[in-house]
Amino acid sequence: MELQQYLKVFRDYWRSILATLFVVVMAAAGYTLMQAPTxxxxxxxxxxxxxxxxxxxxxxxxxxxxxxxxxxxxxxxxxxxxxxxxxxxxxxxxxxxxxxxxxxxxxxxxxxxxxxxxxxxxxxxxxxxxxxxxxxxxxxxxxxxxxxxxxxxxxxxxxxPATVPNTPSAPKPTTNIALGIILGLLIGLGQALLRSVLDTRVRNSDDIESVTDKPILATVGHISKNQDASEKRAHSEAYRRLRTNISFMGLGGERSTSFVISSSVPGEGKTQTSVSLARVLAQAGETVLLIDADLRRPQVANRMQLDSELGLTDVLTRRGTLADLAIPASTNLWVLPAGTIPPNPSELLGSEAMAKLLNLVEREFDYVIIDTPPVIPVTDAVILASQTGGIVLVTRSGITRRAQFGESIEILDAGNATVLGVVLNDVNLRSKSDRYGYYSEYTTEESPEALSARPSSQPKHQDIGV
The missing domain is CATH 3.30.70.1130 (EIF_2_alpha)
Structure with missing residues (x-):
């Protein structure tokens, strides 16, 4: 292993290394105290x-x-x-x-x-x-x-002749503690190296880069139950960073377009990412349509506290129109829930009606964000990603396996889907507290007054009869 790899192991497992060091040093101290003086x-x-x-x-x-x-x-x-x-x-x-x-x-x-x-x-x-x-x-x-x-x-x-010794020859506290420190570090580093070899989970950007050369669009921190102001600022800034990176990819502008947000496996935070990105884009004055295309486990309406049983599937089967079923969630933001759960989600998402809908909404909204099921279990994400501007892949730190992440990339490449980039989610930002703490001093929440002062363009979806 190279020096950089050892440093990476230390960054990833420094808590367990220090915990092991503490236990061994305490054991050495306890052994020293229990020994009778000699x-x-x-x-x-x-x-x-x-x-x-x-x-x-x-x-x-x-x-x-x-x-x-x-x-x-x-x-x-x-x-x-x-x-x-x-x-x-x-x-x-x-x-x-x-x-x-x-x-x-x-x-x-x-x-x-x-x-x-x-x-x-x-x-x-x-x-x-x-x-x-x-x-x-x-x-x-x-x-x-x-x-x-x-x-x-x-x-x-x-x-x-022998003289009366002033100090005991054993135990030797300094020697024992020094040996405890050395042994604790060796054991801690050893178990960290072993865990790094056996642990194949994606934890940081280095793990992402070891699998793919796709850009990391944002790193989103873990949301704790009692998050402080700095954590909230860092969390909000992560999505604004994602918004900025998306805007530099040629999406939106004169050519309004759509893109998919998905993950490798369930539980990685794709829906939360879809909702949060839609909100920050809308706050920036862009007109946004958020479509819940996860027709197996739809979550967008619940996350946004919207009450609607009808949505995308009903538009595709002509049981309703986009004008009637798209819900205004906030200024510049509309949500099209999943609607009635169909028996054939993949066929419906790959239908001509879906292609027609995408073609229409791309002309009416600055951004169309599509939340889909994970990539590996079903083909829904690949079907939609190949019909849109691409896909943003959400990966949860400490949960997703590198093999799963790599498999997702291979599936998307095989399906001719453009991978726009990766969002590394649920990262422990405390390990980078100095960097984020410093950076957060230059970030502020956008006030309601500032948001209301932004120009608000209205989509024309009222005229779309699909």
């Missing part, structure tokens, strides 16, 4: 060998001493050294158990033996190290070979 004290014993006066004899004696030191290091943890210590302190333990508290070592090429004791009491630990060192001195005298005059050839003495 103190360490060391006493040093020096071993000497009796030798002659010549240089050769001194060298041989030094080499012999080093070999003896290695042997005596092994002797430290034996009963010969530890039993006298147990008797001295009247310890209720065995030499084998006591050996677990004692360790001995010798620096290379020296005649020194470091005897280290560990325990839960600082004073007792120092006393134990000194007692073992003293016992080793006696044991060396007992084990050392003697000369012809009965004098020992090897002797030992304590040259550096």
């Amino acid at each position: 103190y360490t004290a060391t006493a040093t014993v020096f071993v000497t060998v009796e030798s002659g006066d010549s240089a050769g004899e001194l060298s041989q004696g030094a080499s012999y001493a080093e070999r003896q030191v290695q042997s005596f290091v092994q002797v430290v943890e034996t009963a010969a050294v530890l039993d006298p210590v147990i008797d001295e302190f009247s310890l209720d333990t065995t030499s084998r158990s006591l050996a677990g508290q004692i360790s001995a070592s010798s620096p290379n090429a020296t005649s020194l033996i470091d005897i280290t004791a560990n325990g839960g009491n600082a004073t007792e630990t120092a006393d134990l190290a000194n007692a073992v060192a003293a016992s080793l001195v006696v044991t060396v005298d007992d084990l050392a070979p003697t000369s012809s005059n009965g004098q020992g050839l090897v002797s030992a003495s304590v040259i550096d």
Whole structure:
């Protein structure tokens, strides 16, 4: 993976990474607090060998001493050294158990033996190290070979007694917390990388761009239950941005036209996008007709709180006219509900009557927005997209799979439908709060006075008898 990919993973999963880091650090802190303090004290014993006066004899004696030191290091943890210590302190333990508290070592090429004791009491630990060192001195005298005059050839003495430690050697809070931070980051990043590999959902613009080169027309934030003013501004600005991008695509103007808004699968927010875009276009002074062509699960009338059982299907089957059934929803905005649910939605939407209706309304309205069923389950969106100026595909962050999104693009391309672009919906904008917070200072809601001052062109659909 490249650096940019790692940064993307961190942006997508930084919350879970920090949560993992917090848990591991807290576990390290808890482990540290639960550990009983351990103190360490060391006493040093020096071993000497009796030798002659010549240089050769001194060298041989030094080499012999080093070999003896290695042997005596092994002797430290034996009963010969530890039993006298147990008797001295009247310890209720065995030499084998006591050996677990004692360790001995010798620096290379020296005649020194470091005897280290560990325990839960600082004073007792120092006393134990000194007692073992003293016992080793006696044991060396007992084990050392003697000369012809009965004098020992090897002797030992304590040259550096153990002192009472001021601080415990364990636990080490700083070390444990540092290790917890490192381990927490490694685990957090590891699980984030794993999730990024296993999670194929579309979450941001990078995921969109990895599937298609179609432009991202707008990024719409998540609508929380208690949204603050900045969230409302960012949400409104997203739809105004969509309105601006649509206007630059050659739709509207001298050639009034229609386009479809759909999604890959249900639940991605296509109807909300259709309604919101229709409203902001109407607020900008454009005449807009919003058609609910989702003849399977129509939602536009409910979203706009309109009461009508008749609509598109009734116009297509000549049981009503557009002039009678198109409902004025607000200034410059009319809504044509789905109408009576037919048994054959695809055939009806692909009929000559639908083509005639589209041809007529495109001449009467600046924009005609058509809300359709999702692309993958049924062919309705493809049928209408191929007859209009194109389709805007709504994709919900964290819900739509990249494979589903890619399949939708392939279906639309195969049906000769023009994909105008993508709306990335329900994005968590808090991860971009600095950018949006800064930008929102330059965006304001349009006041009713400003809207009423805009020129309002009236469509001529009263004359259309379809």
